[in-house]
Amino acid sequence: MSRIKTVLGALAFWLTGAMPLASAQLEVNISTGVFEPTPIAIPDFEAKGVDPEIASQISEIVRSDLESTGLFVLTPPSAFIQTDVNIEVAPRFADWKIIKSDALVIGSVESVLRDGTELLRGSLRMWDVYGEELMRFEDESGALVSGRRFLTKPEDLRRIAHKISDAIYSRLTGEDGYFDTRIVYIAESGPKLARVKRLAIMDSDGANVQYLTSGRYTVLTPRFSPTAQQITYMSYEGGIPRVYLYDLQRGRQEVLGDFRSMTFAPRFSADGSRVLLTEAESGNSDIHIMDLRTRQSRRLTTHPAIDTSPSMSPDGREVVFNSDRGGSPQLYIMNADGSPRACPSGGRDIACRITFGTGRYSTPVWSPRGDLIAFTKQSGGRFYIGVIGTDGSGERLLTESYLDEGPDWSPNGRVITFFREGRPGAAPELWSVDLTGRSLRRLVTPTDASDPAWSPLLP
C-alpha cells in the first residue's frame, strides 16, 4: 500500500505543481526528478458463461485505457507466474512481487439474465501486492466495498471496460477517471482548397465514430456540455456563420440566440446552464453570455478590439478570453459581472492581461479544477499548447509543433486534448497530453480531424 501511495503522491506533485503531504520517499522522487509509472498487472478477465473472446476484449480495453495515461506500466502477461487467478480468492502475492507489479487487478465477465433480458456484468477486485491486502472501493453511497460491478447491454461491452478503467484509475489516483467519455470533433476530408468539415463524435479511445452533419456546410469548434448530452458549435449552414446547439439524445440542432450578425467561439459554462459566445458586428467582436433556459443574453465586453474565445471559471465568477486590445492577441481575465478587478500586473481594470511571454496567445480554456488555464501559443513560427495560472504565473508549455491548436480538458482536468499539423502541409490529427507533458499520444481517427472537445463522464 505504501509504495503505491508514494508513487501516486509523486504523481500528484507532477500534476498540480503543489506539494502534497510529504513523506521522505516522496521528497527523493521530487529532487531526482525521476517519474516512475506504477507497474500494474491485469490478467485476462475470467469468462463466466460468456464467450472468452468478450472477456479478453474487455481486459484489453482496460489495459489500453490505463496504459494511455502514462501513469501505469502494464506487466506483460508472458511474465505472469500465477496463471490461475480467481476474483473470489486472494492471489499468491509472492508471485506478483517477483515480477514487480505494485497492483493486481482480477476481474470476471459474466452473462446475467434480468427480466428476460441477457445482460453483461463486469466485476473487478484490486490487490495491493506489496501491502498484501485488498484495495477496497467506495461505492456511490460512500460505503466501502470489496470490488466493483458494472451491468449493461452486451452491445455496450466497451463501456463496461471503460467503467472498470475509471474505477481503477480513480482508486489509484484519488481523481475521477475520464475513460467512459466521448470526444466530439471536426472530421476533415478532401483537398486543402476544398475541405469538407463534419461534426463527428467518438468514444474517448477512438471507437464508435459517428458523423452528426453531412458535410454540405462547414462546421467548426464544437464544445461538449459539462452536464448534458449537448454540443455547441459554429456552422455555416444558412450562409451566415452562427452558433448552434445540438441535442445528442434527440438528434436535433437549433440556432442559438437571435443575434443579428455572425456568432462563433462558443463554450458552455461549467454548470452547463449558459453558453458564452462571440458576436462580430461591423468589424468588432465582443463576448456575450446566454442563459439556455430563458434564451436571454447579455453582452460582457464592449471594447473596440477583438474579444473572443471566452471560457468561464468553474465557479462562474470569472471569464478568461482572447483579445488584441493591447496590440497583439493575449489572454485577459474579467469578472463575469463586469466589475473592475485588481490586476496581477498592478492597477484596477475591467479586464486584466495575464500573458506577458513572447508570442501570441489564444483559445484559453479554464480547467474544470479551476487552477489552470490551457491555451494555444504562437511564437517564432511554432505553435504550443500550454497552461498558465489564473493570475498569470507559472506558464508551462506542454507541446510544440508546426501547428498545435485548440486545447480542451478531460473532465477531471488532468489531460488536454488538442489538434496538430506536425509539419507544413500535414493533415490535422487529434492528440492528447497529460499535465506533466510526458504522456503525449495521438488519438487515431478514420479521417483527418481537428477541434476535439471532451464530454463529461457518462452516467
Place this chain on the structure above:
Amino acid sequence: MRRLMMTSGSLALLFGVVACSTTPPPAPVVEEPEPVIVEPEPEPEPVIEVIEEPEPVVPAGPLAGSLEDFQVNVGERVFFDLDQYVLTEDARSVLQRQAAWLGSYADVKILVAGNCDERGTREYNLALGERRANVVKDYLVDLGVDPARIETVSYGKERPIAAGSDESAWALNRNGFTQIVSGAAS
C-alpha cells in the same frame, strides 16, 4: 466578307445607273445599247474603307457589367499584410475600381468575405476575417456604394486559395474577396 461583296455589287449597280442617265439619247434604231457596264467606275477605294469600319466594333473582351468583366477588368480580391486589417495602397486602388464599377451597375449586390492565413487559431481568425471584410465594406461605402448592397462574412482560415504552407501562399490567403451575388449582366 460576304456582306462586303454584296454591298460592292449594289454600289456598282448604283454607279451603273448614274452612268446611264448621263449618256446622250440613243438613236431610235434598235441596236445593241451601249453596254452599261462599259468603263464602270473602278471600285472606289474609299468605299472599302467605309465597309471595313464596323469590324473593330465587334466586342473582344467580357460583356460589360458581367461577372467576368468584374473579375478581369476590376479585380475581386484585395490582400492584407500579416495580422493586419489596414488597407494597402494596392488594395485601395482595387477597391476604387470596384466602387466605380458598382456605381455603373447599380443592380449588383455583393458579399465581401474576409480570409486569413493558417498561422493563427480558428477562433481568432474568424474575428480577424470579419474585421477585414468590414474594412473592405466600409471603404466601398466611403466611396459611395450603398451599404444595403453589401453583405459581409468571415471564413477565418477555412477558405485558402493557395495550398502551400509558405509566406507566398499565406500572403495570398490573407484577403478580402468581393463576390458578386446578384445583378450582374450575363
